[in-house]
Amino acid sequence: MNRTCEIVTWILGLTVIWGAAGWAGFRLLKRSDDPAKLIFKWAITLPLAVYGLFFASNLGPLGPPVMAVLGIILAILWGPHICAMAAKPLASLYDGGNEEPELKPYYSIPRSLRMKGKFLEAVVAVRGQLARFPNDFEGVILLAGIQAENLMDLPGAEITLNHFCDRPDAPPKQVAAAMNHLADWQLKLAQDADSARAALEKITARFPDTELALLAAQRIAHLGGAEKFLLAAHDRQPMAVPEGVKNIGLLESSEHLHTFEADPATQAADYVKHLEQHPLDTEVRENLAVLYADHYQRLDLATGELEQLIEMPNQSPKRVAHWLNLLADLQIHHGADYDTVRETLEKIVERFPDYAVAEMARTRLGRLKLELKGQKKIPDVKLGVYEQNMGLKYGPPRRS
Numbered sequence: 001m002n003r004t005c006e007i008v009t010w011i012l013g014l015t016v017i018w019g020a021a022g023w024a025g026f027r028l029l030k031r032s033d034d035p036a037k038l039i040f041k042w043a044i045t046l047p048l049a050v051y052g053l054f055f056a057s058n059l060g061p062l063g064p065p066v067m068a069v070l071g072i073i074l075a076i077l078w079g080p081h082i083c084a085m086a087a088k089p090l091a092s093l094y095d096g097g098n099e100e101p102e103l104k105p106y107y108s109i110p111r112s113l114r115m116k117g118k119f120l121e122a123v124v125a126v127r128g129q130l131a132r133f134p135n136d137f138e139g140v141i142l143l144a145g146i147q148a149e150n151l152m153d154l155p156g157a158e159i160t161l162n163h164f165c166d167r168p169d170a171p172p173k174q175v176a177a178a179m180n181h182l183a184d185w186q187l188k189l190a191q192d193a194d195s196a197r198a199a200l201e202k203i204t205a206r207f208p209d210t211e212l213a214l215l216a217a218q219r220i221a222h223l224g225g226a227e228k229f230l231l232a233a234h235d236r237q238p239m240a241v242p243e244g245v246k247n248i249g250l251l252e253s254s255e256h257l258h259t260f261e262a263d264p265a266t267q268a269a270d271y272v273k274h275l276e277q278h279p280l281d282t283e284v285r286e287n288l289a290v291l292y293a294d295h296y297q298r299l300d301l302a303t304g305e306l307e308q309l310i311e312m313p314n315q316s317p318k319r320v321a322h323w324l325n326l327l328a329d330l331q332i333h334h335g336a337d338y339d340t341v342r343e344t345l346e347k348i349v350e351r352f353p354d355y356a357v358a359e360m361a362r363t364r365l366g367r368l369k370l371e372l373k374g375q376k377k378i379p380d381v382k383l384g385v386y387e388q389n390m391g392l393k394y395g396p397p398r399r400s
Helices: 002-031 035-054 060-095 108-115 119-132 137-150 154-165 172-190 193-206 211-221 223-234 264-277 282-294 299-310 317-333 338-351 356-366 368-375
Strands: none
Touching (some): 172 193, 193 211, 264 282, 299 317, 317 356
Protein backbone atom coordinates (compact mmCIF):
# COMPACT_ATOMS: atom_id res chain seq x y z
CA MET A 1 0.00 0.00 0.00
CA ASN A 2 2.83 2.36 0.91
CA ARG A 3 4.63 1.46 -2.31
CA THR A 4 1.52 2.30 -4.33
CA CYS A 5 1.18 5.69 -2.61
CA GLU A 6 4.81 6.48 -3.34
CA ILE A 7 4.36 5.64 -7.02
CA VAL A 8 1.20 7.74 -7.30
CA THR A 9 2.87 10.65 -5.51
CA TRP A 10 5.91 10.36 -7.77
CA ILE A 11 3.75 10.31 -10.88
CA LEU A 12 1.72 13.33 -9.71
CA GLY A 13 4.85 15.28 -8.84
CA LEU A 14 6.39 14.43 -12.20
CA THR A 15 3.18 15.47 -13.95
CA VAL A 16 3.20 18.82 -12.16
CA ILE A 17 6.86 19.40 -12.97
CA TRP A 18 6.45 18.53 -16.63
CA GLY A 19 3.22 20.54 -16.82
CA ALA A 20 4.95 23.60 -15.41
CA ALA A 21 7.87 23.07 -17.74
CA GLY A 22 5.51 22.70 -20.70
CA TRP A 23 3.61 25.88 -19.78
CA ALA A 24 6.83 27.84 -19.37
CA GLY A 25 8.14 26.44 -22.62
CA PHE A 26 4.98 27.41 -24.47
CA ARG A 27 5.15 30.99 -23.15
CA LEU A 28 8.81 31.22 -24.09
CA LEU A 29 8.00 29.87 -27.53
CA LYS A 30 5.18 32.39 -27.97
CA ARG A 31 7.39 35.35 -27.00
CA SER A 32 10.56 34.15 -28.70
CA ASP A 33 12.02 36.07 -31.61
CA ASP A 34 13.41 32.78 -33.02
CA PRO A 35 10.97 29.91 -32.33
CA ALA A 36 12.96 27.41 -34.43
CA LYS A 37 16.08 27.96 -32.32
CA LEU A 38 14.06 27.52 -29.12
CA ILE A 39 12.55 24.27 -30.37
CA PHE A 40 16.04 23.03 -31.17
CA LYS A 41 17.15 23.77 -27.60
CA TRP A 42 14.16 21.88 -26.20
CA ALA A 43 14.97 18.94 -28.46
CA ILE A 44 18.46 18.76 -26.95
CA THR A 45 17.36 19.46 -23.37
CA LEU A 46 14.70 16.76 -23.06
CA PRO A 47 16.96 13.75 -23.82
CA LEU A 48 19.70 15.15 -21.59
CA ALA A 49 17.24 15.70 -18.74
CA VAL A 50 15.78 12.17 -19.07
CA TYR A 51 19.27 10.67 -19.19
CA GLY A 52 20.40 12.64 -16.15
CA LEU A 53 17.32 11.75 -14.08
CA PHE A 54 17.07 8.03 -14.86
CA PHE A 55 20.47 6.78 -16.01
CA ALA A 56 23.27 8.98 -14.68
CA SER A 57 22.63 7.88 -11.07
CA ASN A 58 23.44 4.25 -12.06
CA LEU A 59 26.92 5.07 -13.41
CA GLY A 60 28.58 4.82 -10.01
CA PRO A 61 31.75 6.92 -9.72
CA LEU A 62 31.18 8.37 -13.20
CA GLY A 63 27.78 9.76 -12.20
CA PRO A 64 28.88 13.10 -10.71
CA PRO A 65 31.21 14.05 -13.62
CA VAL A 66 28.51 13.14 -16.14
CA MET A 67 25.95 15.21 -14.23
CA ALA A 68 28.40 18.14 -14.15
CA VAL A 69 28.89 17.93 -17.91
CA LEU A 70 25.12 17.80 -18.43
CA GLY A 71 24.73 20.84 -16.16
CA ILE A 72 27.32 22.79 -18.16
CA ILE A 73 25.55 21.95 -21.41
CA LEU A 74 22.16 23.02 -20.00
CA ALA A 75 23.69 26.21 -18.61
CA ILE A 76 25.09 27.06 -22.04
CA LEU A 77 21.70 26.40 -23.63
CA TRP A 78 19.48 28.18 -21.12
CA GLY A 79 21.79 30.63 -19.35
CA PRO A 80 20.86 33.62 -21.53
CA HIS A 81 17.14 32.93 -21.00
CA ILE A 82 17.55 32.65 -17.22
CA CYS A 83 19.55 35.89 -17.08
CA ALA A 84 16.94 37.65 -19.20
CA MET A 85 14.15 36.48 -16.88
CA ALA A 86 16.10 37.70 -13.83
CA ALA A 87 16.72 41.13 -15.37
CA LYS A 88 13.23 41.47 -16.80
CA PRO A 89 11.64 43.37 -13.83
CA LEU A 90 14.34 46.04 -13.95
CA ALA A 91 14.38 46.27 -17.75
CA SER A 92 10.59 46.60 -17.84
CA LEU A 93 10.89 49.92 -16.04
CA TYR A 94 12.55 51.34 -19.16
CA ASP A 95 11.18 49.41 -22.14
CA GLY A 96 7.66 48.65 -20.90
CA GLY A 97 8.22 44.91 -20.76
CA ASN A 98 5.89 42.68 -22.75
CA GLU A 99 2.93 45.06 -22.59
CA GLU A 100 1.45 45.73 -25.96
CA PRO A 101 1.74 49.39 -26.98
CA GLU A 102 -1.51 51.31 -26.97
CA LEU A 103 -2.88 51.70 -30.46
CA LYS A 104 -3.69 55.32 -31.20
CA PRO A 105 -3.75 57.56 -34.24
CA TYR A 106 -0.83 59.81 -35.14
CA TYR A 107 -1.40 63.12 -36.86
CA SER A 108 2.14 64.46 -37.17
CA ILE A 109 2.21 63.75 -40.91
CA PRO A 110 -1.08 65.52 -41.77
CA ARG A 111 -0.14 68.48 -39.56
CA SER A 112 3.20 68.75 -41.32
CA LEU A 113 1.49 68.60 -44.73
CA ARG A 114 -0.94 71.28 -43.61
CA MET A 115 1.89 73.58 -42.57
CA LYS A 116 3.50 73.07 -45.99
CA GLY A 117 0.28 74.08 -47.73
CA LYS A 118 -0.46 70.58 -49.05
CA PHE A 119 -4.05 70.60 -47.85
CA LEU A 120 -5.47 67.81 -50.03
CA GLU A 121 -2.61 65.50 -49.06
CA ALA A 122 -3.25 66.40 -45.41
CA VAL A 123 -6.93 65.48 -45.80
CA VAL A 124 -5.96 62.11 -47.29
CA ALA A 125 -3.53 61.47 -44.41
CA VAL A 126 -6.14 62.35 -41.76
CA ARG A 127 -8.76 60.17 -43.43
CA GLY A 128 -6.26 57.32 -43.41
CA GLN A 129 -5.99 57.56 -39.61
CA LEU A 130 -9.75 57.96 -39.21
CA ALA A 131 -10.27 54.80 -41.26
CA ARG A 132 -8.52 52.92 -38.44
CA PHE A 133 -9.93 55.07 -35.61
CA PRO A 134 -13.27 56.40 -36.94
CA ASN A 135 -14.43 57.94 -33.65
CA ASP A 136 -11.25 59.83 -32.76
CA PHE A 137 -12.28 63.38 -31.85
CA GLU A 138 -8.85 64.90 -32.47
CA GLY A 139 -8.82 63.62 -36.03
CA VAL A 140 -12.37 64.77 -36.71
CA ILE A 141 -11.60 68.32 -35.55
CA LEU A 142 -8.36 68.35 -37.53
CA LEU A 143 -10.13 67.22 -40.70
CA ALA A 144 -12.95 69.73 -40.26
CA GLY A 145 -10.43 72.50 -39.57
CA ILE A 146 -8.53 71.82 -42.79
CA GLN A 147 -11.79 71.74 -44.74
CA ALA A 148 -13.13 74.98 -43.26
CA GLU A 149 -10.01 77.10 -42.80
CA ASN A 150 -7.74 75.94 -45.61
CA LEU A 151 -9.98 74.54 -48.35
CA MET A 152 -12.80 77.02 -47.64
CA ASP A 153 -15.22 74.11 -47.70
CA LEU A 154 -17.46 75.05 -44.76
CA PRO A 155 -20.33 72.73 -45.85
CA GLY A 156 -17.87 69.84 -45.94
CA ALA A 157 -16.62 70.69 -42.46
CA GLU A 158 -20.21 70.82 -41.21
CA ILE A 159 -20.91 67.36 -42.67
CA THR A 160 -17.76 66.00 -40.99
CA LEU A 161 -18.76 67.36 -37.58
CA ASN A 162 -22.42 66.34 -37.90
CA HIS A 163 -21.39 62.80 -38.85
CA PHE A 164 -19.40 62.60 -35.62
CA CYS A 165 -22.02 64.29 -33.42
CA ASP A 166 -24.95 62.25 -34.70
CA ARG A 167 -23.55 59.09 -33.16
CA PRO A 168 -25.63 58.11 -30.10
CA ASP A 169 -22.50 57.25 -28.11
CA ALA A 170 -20.65 60.51 -28.88
CA PRO A 171 -19.36 62.06 -25.61
CA PRO A 172 -21.42 65.17 -24.69
CA LYS A 173 -18.39 67.42 -24.11
CA GLN A 174 -16.93 66.51 -27.48
CA VAL A 175 -20.26 67.15 -29.22
CA ALA A 176 -20.50 70.57 -27.55
CA ALA A 177 -16.91 71.38 -28.53
CA ALA A 178 -17.56 70.35 -32.15
CA MET A 179 -20.68 72.53 -32.39
CA ASN A 180 -18.81 75.47 -30.85
CA HIS A 181 -16.08 75.04 -33.45
CA LEU A 182 -18.72 75.04 -36.17
CA ALA A 183 -20.31 78.19 -34.73
CA ASP A 184 -16.90 79.88 -34.69
CA TRP A 185 -16.35 79.05 -38.35
CA GLN A 186 -19.85 80.19 -39.30
CA LEU A 187 -19.19 83.57 -37.69
CA LYS A 188 -15.58 84.01 -38.77
CA LEU A 189 -15.62 82.60 -42.29
CA ALA A 190 -19.22 83.02 -43.47
CA GLN A 191 -20.41 85.94 -41.29
CA ASP A 192 -23.55 83.86 -40.75
CA ALA A 193 -24.92 84.42 -37.25
CA ASP A 194 -28.09 82.41 -38.00
CA SER A 195 -26.12 79.27 -38.85
CA ALA A 196 -23.95 79.80 -35.79
CA ARG A 197 -27.09 80.05 -33.67
CA ALA A 198 -28.44 76.84 -35.23
CA ALA A 199 -25.21 75.01 -34.35
CA LEU A 200 -25.38 76.17 -30.73
CA GLU A 201 -29.07 75.32 -30.46
CA LYS A 202 -28.20 71.71 -31.26
CA ILE A 203 -26.36 71.62 -27.92
CA THR A 204 -29.33 72.97 -25.96
CA ALA A 205 -31.69 70.57 -27.74
CA ARG A 206 -29.53 67.47 -27.24
CA PHE A 207 -28.38 68.14 -23.68
CA PRO A 208 -31.19 70.11 -21.98
CA ASP A 209 -30.87 71.10 -18.33
CA THR A 210 -27.10 70.65 -18.33
CA GLU A 211 -24.14 72.97 -17.90
CA LEU A 212 -23.35 72.49 -21.59
CA ALA A 213 -26.81 73.79 -22.49
CA LEU A 214 -26.39 76.78 -20.18
CA LEU A 215 -23.06 77.72 -21.74
CA ALA A 216 -24.54 77.39 -25.23
CA ALA A 217 -27.52 79.56 -24.24
CA GLN A 218 -25.12 82.14 -22.81
CA ARG A 219 -23.32 82.30 -26.12
CA ILE A 220 -26.57 82.47 -28.10
CA ALA A 221 -27.62 85.46 -26.00
CA HIS A 222 -24.55 87.39 -27.19
CA LEU A 223 -24.77 86.48 -30.87
CA GLY A 224 -26.65 89.71 -31.58
CA GLY A 225 -23.61 91.80 -30.75
CA ALA A 226 -21.39 89.53 -32.79
CA GLU A 227 -23.73 89.85 -35.77
CA LYS A 228 -23.62 93.65 -35.63
CA PHE A 229 -19.84 93.56 -35.44
CA LEU A 230 -19.58 91.20 -38.41
CA LEU A 231 -21.95 93.29 -40.51
CA ALA A 232 -20.02 96.43 -39.67
CA ALA A 233 -16.75 94.75 -40.63
CA HIS A 234 -18.26 93.48 -43.88
CA ASP A 235 -19.88 96.75 -44.94
CA ARG A 236 -17.66 99.50 -43.60
CA GLN A 237 -19.01 103.01 -43.94
CA PRO A 238 -16.79 106.08 -44.07
CA MET A 239 -16.55 107.61 -40.63
CA ALA A 240 -16.32 111.36 -40.25
CA VAL A 241 -13.84 112.43 -37.60
CA PRO A 242 -14.88 115.69 -35.93
CA GLU A 243 -12.40 118.50 -35.82
CA GLY A 244 -10.48 118.74 -32.59
CA VAL A 245 -10.76 121.59 -30.13
CA LYS A 246 -8.51 124.50 -30.98
CA ASN A 247 -6.46 126.32 -28.36
CA ILE A 248 -7.50 123.85 -25.68
CA GLY A 249 -4.83 125.19 -23.36
CA LEU A 250 -6.42 128.68 -23.36
CA LEU A 251 -9.91 127.52 -22.35
CA GLU A 252 -11.15 128.58 -18.92
CA SER A 253 -12.79 125.19 -18.36
CA SER A 254 -12.64 121.79 -20.07
CA GLU A 255 -15.63 120.22 -18.32
CA HIS A 256 -17.67 120.25 -21.50
CA LEU A 257 -15.01 118.14 -23.23
CA HIS A 258 -15.31 115.21 -20.86
CA THR A 259 -16.96 112.03 -22.15
CA PHE A 260 -20.01 111.01 -20.18
CA GLU A 261 -20.85 107.47 -19.20
CA ALA A 262 -24.01 105.78 -20.40
CA ASP A 263 -27.19 106.67 -18.61
CA PRO A 264 -27.73 104.04 -15.84
CA ALA A 265 -31.50 104.12 -16.34
CA THR A 266 -31.11 103.36 -20.04
CA GLN A 267 -28.55 100.68 -19.26
CA ALA A 268 -30.83 99.03 -16.70
CA ALA A 269 -33.75 99.10 -19.16
CA ASP A 270 -31.56 97.48 -21.81
CA TYR A 271 -30.48 94.79 -19.36
CA VAL A 272 -34.09 94.02 -18.39
CA LYS A 273 -35.20 93.85 -22.02
CA HIS A 274 -32.28 91.59 -22.87
CA LEU A 275 -33.08 89.23 -19.99
CA GLU A 276 -36.70 88.95 -21.13
CA GLN A 277 -35.40 87.41 -24.35
CA HIS A 278 -32.42 85.53 -22.86
CA PRO A 279 -33.19 84.71 -19.21
CA LEU A 280 -30.17 82.38 -18.97
CA ASP A 281 -27.64 85.14 -19.71
CA THR A 282 -25.75 85.10 -16.43
CA GLU A 283 -23.35 87.88 -17.40
CA VAL A 284 -26.08 90.47 -18.04
CA ARG A 285 -28.00 89.46 -14.90
CA GLU A 286 -24.87 89.88 -12.83
CA ASN A 287 -24.27 93.34 -14.32
CA LEU A 288 -27.87 94.30 -13.58
CA ALA A 289 -27.48 93.25 -9.94
CA VAL A 290 -24.37 95.43 -9.53
CA LEU A 291 -26.18 98.36 -11.19
CA TYR A 292 -29.15 97.99 -8.84
CA ALA A 293 -26.88 98.04 -5.81
CA ASP A 294 -24.30 100.67 -6.77
CA HIS A 295 -26.42 103.19 -8.65
CA TYR A 296 -29.96 102.78 -7.32
CA GLN A 297 -28.90 101.76 -3.80
CA ARG A 298 -31.39 98.89 -4.03
CA LEU A 299 -29.65 96.02 -2.33
CA ASP A 300 -32.93 94.10 -2.24
CA LEU A 301 -33.24 94.11 -6.04
CA ALA A 302 -29.59 93.19 -6.44
CA THR A 303 -30.05 90.31 -3.99
CA GLY A 304 -33.03 89.05 -5.98
CA GLU A 305 -31.05 88.96 -9.23
CA LEU A 306 -28.06 87.24 -7.65
CA GLU A 307 -30.28 84.69 -5.91
CA GLN A 308 -31.70 83.75 -9.30
CA LEU A 309 -28.16 83.06 -10.48
CA ILE A 310 -27.25 81.17 -7.30
CA GLU A 311 -30.29 78.90 -7.54
CA MET A 312 -29.90 78.30 -11.28
CA PRO A 313 -29.44 74.54 -11.81
CA ASN A 314 -26.38 72.89 -13.35
CA GLN A 315 -23.99 75.70 -12.43
CA SER A 316 -20.44 74.87 -11.40
CA PRO A 317 -19.41 75.33 -7.75
CA LYS A 318 -16.89 77.98 -8.80
CA ARG A 319 -19.57 80.18 -10.43
CA VAL A 320 -22.05 79.78 -7.56
CA ALA A 321 -19.32 80.68 -5.07
CA HIS A 322 -18.44 83.72 -7.19
CA TRP A 323 -22.02 84.99 -7.02
CA LEU A 324 -22.26 84.39 -3.27
CA ASN A 325 -19.01 86.29 -2.76
CA LEU A 326 -20.31 89.10 -4.97
CA LEU A 327 -23.49 89.26 -2.90
CA ALA A 328 -21.36 89.46 0.25
CA ASP A 329 -19.34 92.29 -1.33
CA LEU A 330 -22.48 94.27 -2.12
CA GLN A 331 -23.86 93.66 1.37
CA ILE A 332 -20.65 94.94 2.94
CA HIS A 333 -20.46 98.02 0.72
CA HIS A 334 -24.09 98.91 1.34
CA GLY A 335 -24.30 98.61 5.09
CA ALA A 336 -25.50 95.09 5.84
CA ASP A 337 -24.73 93.79 9.33
CA TYR A 338 -22.27 91.10 10.30
CA ASP A 339 -24.84 88.30 10.66
CA THR A 340 -26.28 88.90 7.19
CA VAL A 341 -22.89 88.75 5.48
CA ARG A 342 -21.80 85.77 7.56
CA GLU A 343 -24.93 83.86 6.55
CA THR A 344 -24.19 84.54 2.88
CA LEU A 345 -20.62 83.25 3.10
CA GLU A 346 -21.64 80.21 5.15
CA LYS A 347 -23.81 79.09 2.23
CA ILE A 348 -20.62 78.41 0.26
CA VAL A 349 -19.31 76.14 3.02
CA GLU A 350 -22.66 74.36 3.35
CA ARG A 351 -23.07 73.73 -0.38
CA PHE A 352 -19.52 72.81 -1.31
CA PRO A 353 -17.74 71.58 1.84
CA ASP A 354 -15.17 69.50 -0.07
CA TYR A 355 -14.20 72.14 -2.64
CA ALA A 356 -11.49 74.78 -2.55
CA VAL A 357 -14.15 77.53 -2.61
CA ALA A 358 -15.30 76.39 0.83
CA GLU A 359 -11.81 76.83 2.27
CA MET A 360 -11.61 80.31 0.75
CA ALA A 361 -14.98 81.14 2.30
CA ARG A 362 -13.78 79.95 5.73
CA THR A 363 -10.73 82.20 5.38
CA ARG A 364 -12.92 85.16 4.52
CA LEU A 365 -15.24 84.42 7.45
CA GLY A 366 -12.22 84.56 9.73
CA ARG A 367 -11.42 88.15 8.67
CA LEU A 368 -15.00 89.29 8.07
CA LYS A 369 -15.10 91.62 11.09
CA LEU A 370 -11.96 93.37 9.90
CA GLU A 371 -13.47 93.66 6.43
CA LEU A 372 -16.63 95.23 7.84
CA LYS A 373 -14.60 97.53 10.05
CA GLY A 374 -12.68 98.75 7.01
CA GLN A 375 -15.93 99.84 5.36
CA LYS A 376 -16.95 102.14 8.23
CA LYS A 377 -16.68 105.81 7.37
CA ILE A 378 -14.18 107.82 9.36
CA PRO A 379 -15.89 110.97 10.73
CA ASP A 380 -14.63 114.26 9.41
CA VAL A 381 -12.47 116.25 11.82
CA LYS A 382 -13.02 120.00 11.68
CA LEU A 383 -9.86 122.00 12.01
CA GLY A 384 -9.61 125.41 13.65
CA VAL A 385 -9.32 128.70 11.78
CA TYR A 386 -5.76 129.78 11.29
CA GLU A 387 -4.31 132.97 10.00
CA GLN A 388 -3.78 132.79 6.27
CA ASN A 389 -0.68 133.78 4.36
CA MET A 390 1.43 133.43 7.49
CA GLY A 391 4.37 132.26 5.49
CA LEU A 392 4.27 135.38 3.30
CA LYS A 393 4.70 137.89 6.12
CA TYR A 394 8.02 139.49 6.72
CA GLY A 395 9.69 141.67 9.38
CA PRO A 396 10.25 141.05 13.08
CA PRO A 397 7.29 139.91 15.14
CA ARG A 398 5.28 142.65 16.76
CA ARG A 399 5.84 143.03 20.47
CA SER A 400 2.88 143.63 22.69
